[in-house]
Amino acid sequence: MDVINLVIDNKPVVVKKGTTILEAAKGIGIHIPTLCYMKLDDLNIENKPGGCRICVVEVDGRRNLAPACCTDVSEGMNVNTHSIRAINARRTVMELILSDHPADCLICAKSGNCDLQNMAHNLGIRKIHYQGEQSHYREDTSPAIIREVDKCIMCRRCEMMCNEVQTVGVLSAINRGFNSVVAPAFEMNLDHSVCTYCGQCVAVCPTGALTEVDETGKVVRALSDSAKTVIVQTAPAVRAALGEEFGYEAGTLVTGKLVAALRRLGFDYVFDTDFAADLTIMEEGTEMLNRLGRHLAGDKEVKLPILTSCCPAWVKFFEHHFPDMKEIPSTARSPQQMFGSIAKTYFADKLGIKREDLVVVSIMPCVAKKYECGRDEFKVNNNPDVDFALTTRELAALIKISNINFRTLPNEEYDNPLGESTGAAVIFGTTGGVIEAAVRTAYELHTKKELPRLNFDELRGMEGIRKATIDFDGTPINIGIAHGLGNARKLLEEIQAGKSEFHAIEIMSCPGGCIGGGGQPYHHGNAEILKKRQRAIYQEDTKKSIRKSHENPYIIQLYKEFLGKPMSEKAHHLLHTAYFDRTE
């Protein structure tokens, strides 16, 4: 018997065996509230501890209430999702949760975006009948993430992300009973742990317990300092998500309004990280071809596969967990850092100002970028190449604070020379994009022939690990793609075991790539949003007149005027980096 007949709120339903009450109800348009439960379809991510007990429903013949999220339907079941008993229980459980939660909504970073706040509102909680002792924990501030543990409701989503999806293992439930909470080992701070700052815990936390470090104040201060020239770069994935903060449908591209908003905020030049992404392809693609060429020529010393290195959380991950392999990833810096480096040399020279008087701000879908720009390798005389990295969410907040009516802004263009980019750079924002961009350039540089096609559908998609073989005019090149660090770990273990068949692998820490970054507008557990952003990214690519990085005229000019050629000594100095063993 593979189908089950049941009745939910007097409506008969037929569903597949193994369906939960929650899913069955959803199928007929009945929404049962949930708090701890979260499922990202297609990404294989599910959190189902059955802990919050908000989703309880009444089932005929059952002694107690059933948690809808983790109770499978059975034949002849009669479910009532809003009986007095269920509603009363749900509201009481909510009151209990709130009785151990600071009522900070007015000044909470999560206010307006908070699942807990929403739920309290939807359940019509007006009074908390059960007051008592509240748990208190030390606040933890790291370079990228703030943990306000008092606001944790033990939904365990972050723990699941950090352990099962990312396999980083920083967070765990600790203690027991009323004192239990999710924390790093020994309740130490995140910056003493192996945390990669991928921010996936932040992305799924339903409350304000985990948020990014807010640096909008610092940026405003820089903008109001007349002695400074302040420039900004925007990462590819930002344009596909920022609109959500202003009521646009997910997947709406708001590139032009984004540029206009940044100008209104007072940035002297609005540039594009995409420009640096094209530059990354030049450097990384060349490095890849070098290694490949030597490999094909029979050089046994050469390390393959080459791994992409544009994701700072991924970099920190292998520095902690696979230090013996730190020679394998490309030495190319990430686009954010390439941009900063070029801005504070080439562009500062052009303006005729000292690097200290130029402030570089970046708008990123990522919280790890905050950590990355603070790394010592990316500073000259203690002056960082990138001064501040704001998340997409922080930018939205800044726009709102500054009273800019985003929806009525005109579409504006990026400034030059660091604002011109190709379609190849745009797709950096999604999983599979970096390697597709690299293929477009490497193919032409290697074969000296024009690519017969530009879209590589075999590299696209949402599966956690994807593989494809691309024919480089007679040479088959095996390409691997992983997003989510757990998937990356699998490919790395293959390499360690000498079983890897790949020549090149793209790795992104966040599920979906940067479109699903820890700094993006909250997806509230809806994977559809990520897919829509991904579609928008590919759409932007097709709209671009130039779609191959090596054809970007400003990149060509940059090499001519300043860098020489890819992997030149100057390029090495400014655009490449080294990795460190962080096991101690």
Next chain:
Amino acid sequence: MVCNADEGDPGAFMDRSILEGDPHSVIEAMAICGYCICSDTGLVYIRAEYPLAIERLKIAINQAEEYGLLGDDILGTGFSFKIELRYGAGAFVCGEETALIHSMEGLRGEPTVKPPFPSVSGYMGKPTNVNNVETFANIPVIINKGAGWFNKIGTEKSKGTKVFALAGKINNVGLIEVPMGTTLREVIYDIGGGIKDGKEFKSVQTGGPSGGCLTKKFLDTPIDYENLGAAGSMMGSGGMIVMDEDDCMVSIAKFYLEFTLEESCGKCSPCRIGNKRLHEILDKITQGNGDLEDIERLKVLSNVIKDTSLCGLGQSSPNPVLSTIANFENEYLAHVLEGKCPAGQCKSLVHYVINEELCNGCTLCFRNCPVGAITGERRVAHFIDQSLCIKCGVCFEKCKFNAITVN
């Protein structure tokens, strides 16, 4: 095949006595069960706090192996069975079968939602049978003497015998084994020898921290699963704690809540936070600060916790509260309406007063009071300053003239 020897109920020690006294009965039963369900491995999850039981069980397993009653190809039957020990580490909730399994897998002992039941997906994802020590110990006897014999003992629905750990205000404490259907009166007065110091029986608590309190009116009820359940308590592990007139039922409820509070795993919100709130309200009542609404709140909250908690611990933790309210509501009312503890147990509600007529000013109490709350001079009646008194009761004990009374 798992034997649950976690025995976390405070005051219950029948599993320990079986494992220390007759470990072979459990080993034999596990092998028999293994044979029935085609399992070749038995795990005993035993509390680390029972070193003697562990020791004896290990010896017994070795002996059984030597005799070829455990190991490969037992007695030439082609059936192989081995038994290994796993240790608990001080978490009551690990007695719950899913938590127990997680604990054996090296994880935090947090329960998971059933279904899937362990018999479908248990240890390491394999179907697992979990039974208690006492259950196992019954098996060899039943097989030897036959099911008919066993069925003759006990009541219609509850067959066989049950071991209880008799404790509290009773003359004979210890383990007893009685047929199902024995009445509480027989247990308490015939076997237990009646209440200590000739005091009056008030209540008996069965089922451990998740059970309920039974009153005088249940004294003649035959004990079996059905009757205990109907009376708002349960059989549970078989702890039986007898209380007399000096016990305050509000404090008893609070005492049990303290236990569940310590032992809740913290995974689900009603149990994690709800029991904390229950305990706080009970505390408030014993301090004399409760009101009628608090009693109502206790009832509502208790029912929601029972209705929504994930595992058996939370689902039953409010039982002591509900059953004391049901059976001893007058005591709750005395606390909240009159500010009195009828049993004189709630310190905040107790006042030590010196009867001036009886006090001859010997200064003994004055010298013994740890906080200097007593004033007075030799041969003059003494006086207790209530604002300083911490109700330690030292003066009451020391006074040789019964001049100090408890109000």
Next chain:
Amino acid sequence: MPKIKLSENTVQTIKSVCAEFDNKESELINVLHKVQGKLGYLPAEVQEVIAKGLNTSVARVYGVVTFYSYFTMIPRGEFPISICMGTACYVRGAEQVLGEFKRQLKVEVGESTPDGKFSLNCLRCVGACGLAPVVTIGEKVFGRVAPTQVKEIIAEYRQGCASENAKSA
């Protein structure tokens, strides 16, 4: 938390316990039992070695250690000293007595002396209020302890024999 340096010997002991259990992650609780049995307690540094040995995260090990009350991260001394901080004892100067113990032993509450002889803890009323302030050392109860006696009590334990002339309850 004060950082302790584990001796090479201790590290080896822990590693061999892990190896005894095939370095399997699912054996974590058995490993913790065995290591605590050998070392007496499970400080952070030990948990780190165990995590490495079983190829799991320290957070997970810590999550398990803090779940089970049997596991402790604080070493108990050979003579565990507990000072009652219940009301009666408090008003009779338990704080001064505690202060004196801290001064004499040079440890804080919850710590042990480096030689492992004494550990210091506080507890609530032990039901001997008439003897306040009360201190217990192991099973023994000391009543009416004055700060001036503290030195003497410690010295007696140091010499290896419990004080016979202290008033026991």
